[in-house]
Amino acid sequence: MMIGSNLFGLGLCALLLPSLAVTESTSTLPTAAATSTAVAAVQLDDLASHAYNQTVANLTAGSNSKRGGCTLETLKVRRDWSTFSKAERKEYINSVLCLQSLPARTPASLAAGAKTRYDDFVATHINQTLYIHYTGTFLAWHRYFTWQFEQALRDECGFTGDFPYWNWPATANSLEDSAVFDGSDTSMSGNGEYVSNESEIILYLGDTPPVDLPRGTGGGCVTSGPFLNYTVNMGPAALSLPGGTTQSSANPFDYNPRCLKRDLTTAIIEQYANYTAVVDLILANNDIWDFEMAMQGVPGSGSIGVHGGGHYAMGGDPGRDVYVSPGDPAFWHHHGMIDRVWWIWQSLDPAHRLEAISGTGTFLNEPPSANTTLDTVIDIGYANGDPIAMRQLMSTTGGDFCYIYM
Ligand SMILES: *[C@@H]1O[C@H](CO)[C@@H](O)[C@H](O)[C@H]1NC(C)=O
Ligand SMILES: *[C@@H]1O[C@H](CO)[C@@H](O)[C@H](O)[C@H]1NC(C)=O
Ligand SMILES: *[C@@H]1O[C@H](CO)[C@@H](O)[C@H](O)[C@H]1NC(C)=O
Ligand SMILES: *[C@@H]1O[C@H](CO)[C@@H](O)[C@H](O)[C@H]1NC(C)=O
Ligand SMILES: *[C@@H]1O[C@H](CO)[C@@H](O)[C@H](O)[C@H]1NC(C)=O
């Protein structure tokens, strides 16, 4: 069943909108990523500002559109976690802890290890991993998955705040000191306990040359923060271990409670998700196929992309397990940023990019499957919500979505 051990990084692994008329000029936007980090940081701000302005302009133009649709009044905001106040961070954290305390909906006959509502999301991701990465659904599936997680926090745990994202490049000098991972009671918990004899991570996949990643500064169980007592209940399914081996349990849905491990590796963010890398991903890929592949890491290129970068920089267990990765509570911060980068990319040419899809329904089309289209239906099972067509997931202000990134 496993195609490869390290699926994050290496695979085997238009309509013309009337709103375009009201968007501001893009003439001052950068067209190529600066190699200077400081300059690239400003470029990313400009690109995000453009996407923001365009989203607002679109909603202003469409203010008399169908009832129940997204409007400026109902628009929700997603923000960089480092800009949250301590009280805002605590509200978010408490709602995640709440979801981790509610009973699961997934029948035990399907996933004996799914004990909580939080685990329902993990079980769905384990179940569908080979159909949602390196596929045509990758970006939209994770957009819907993250949004439904947000809805579960709001509907079942009373969350009322803004949804967060982890602005990777801003943490490329020190994950340990970042608001997401500093280990304080307003973080998503921090590093694991230091393991002295850990060796490097080697990602093998198919026939492509392996990618070596440095070990991090932890390796063991997290030692502080809100998720100190949280247990990872399922997996491992394809956990990369230091030294190049992979760990899997016979049935990754079985109950296998264990601590959350982290091995924070700032060097991975510095290498794969620095400001230049993020801006280059956005500006150097005009085609959706190129964009989504660069984001996940083109197999054989030696790059794990910003997507693999964020996951492997958390390290540990389940951070290095593509199947079980939502079991790390920082998963949602990471995928918030993934979605933000897609939103920025879409905003640069909405006529061609808003509904652009490329890829099939299977991991690098293995085994071969039909092309993903706007009519392809996504179903996140017992996690939350109803099955939904890709068409409803392409705009952050279309379908049931109504949010913007700051
Ligand atoms: C977005 O709008 C603000 C306010 O009008 C403006 O200052 C800013 O330059 C705009 N951003 C871009 C990238 O055009
Ligand atoms: C896994 O997917 C299959 C096929 O869609 C589905 O029947 C099953 O209920 C899913 N299992 C879980 C744990 O979600
Ligand atoms: C590291 O040390 C621990 C504790 O002594 C041991 O269980 C483990 O096998 C060692 N790992 C490696 C890769 O040597
Ligand atoms: C973890 O559990 C211990 C023992 O029950 C408790 O004292 C501590 O407050 C808990 N910490 C967190 C962050 O939940
Ligand atoms: C920034 O990212 C790019 C692309 O991944 C990489 O080539 C470059 O070496 C990185 N810069 C640093 C300072 O690591």
Ligand SMILES: *[C@@H]1O[C@H](CO)[C@@H](O)[C@H](O)[C@H]1NC(C)=O
């Ligand atoms: C699937 O997509 C590929 C790449 O865009 C294209 O070449 C191929 O013709 C498509 N296949 C079908 C059956 O539409």
Ligand SMILES: *[C@@H]1O[C@H](CO)[C@@H](O)[C@H](O)[C@H]1NC(C)=O
């Ligand atoms: C503009 O907003 C409408 C909803 O008001 C949405 O359907 C459409 O997809 C949006 N366009 C863009 C480019 O996001």
Ligand SMILES: [Cu+2]
């Ligand atoms: Cu995923």
